[in-house]
Amino acid sequence: MSDAVRGGTARRHAIVIAVLALCASACAHPSAPPPASVAGDPDAGIEYPRVVVENYPKFGECALGERNEVAVTMRVSVDETGVVRDVVVIDSTGRDFDARAKKAMFGFRFAPARAHGVPIRMAIPYRFVFRKRDGQI
Numbered sequence: 001m002s003d004a005v006r007g008g009t010a011r012r013h014a015i016v017i018a019v020l021a022l023c024a025s026a027c028a029h030p031s032a033p034p035p036a037s038v039a040g041d042p043d044a045g046i047e048y049p050r051v052v053v054e055n056y057p058k059f060g061e062c063a064l065g066e067r068n069e070v071a072v073t074m075r076v077s078v079d080e081t082g083v084v085r086d087v088v089v090i091d092s093t094g095r096d097f098d099a100r101a102k103k104a105m106f107g108f109r110f111a112p113a114r115a116h117g118v119p120i121r122m123a124i125p126y127r128f129v130f131r132k133r134d135g136q137i
Contacts, residue, residue: 073126083109
């Protein structure tokens with residue numbers, strides 16, 4: 001196998017690993033930015049969207065009931081200007097939490113994804129975790 005073919009395969013693997021890491025890294029309360037190593041694949045010229053303005057949903061302790069935490073996973077479409085254009089719940093926790101997380105996402109702003117320096121639209125996985133904190137929400 002030539003070095004060029006191996007290099008292309010390595011870049012594709014890096015992109016897949018970065019996307020999977022993005023999914024896994026979004027488990028913090030209510031979400032976490034991807035680690036620095038998941039900022040994109042510079043060799044492929046891809047930069048993923050970054051959160052620049054957060055908008056956390058409000059909810060009361062009674063909403064969690066006996067549970068310590070509840071997660072809602074969504075697919076969030078971010079346009080070329082960093083505005084959230086579409087949110088689809090892909091792992092539901094219940095209508096109330098889904099609605100609160102989805103509504104909150106529309107208040108987020110992102111630095112847009114880029115391909116070779118040009119802003120592009122991109123859908124990314126995003127996960128909110130509603131969690132009790134020391135008896136407080």
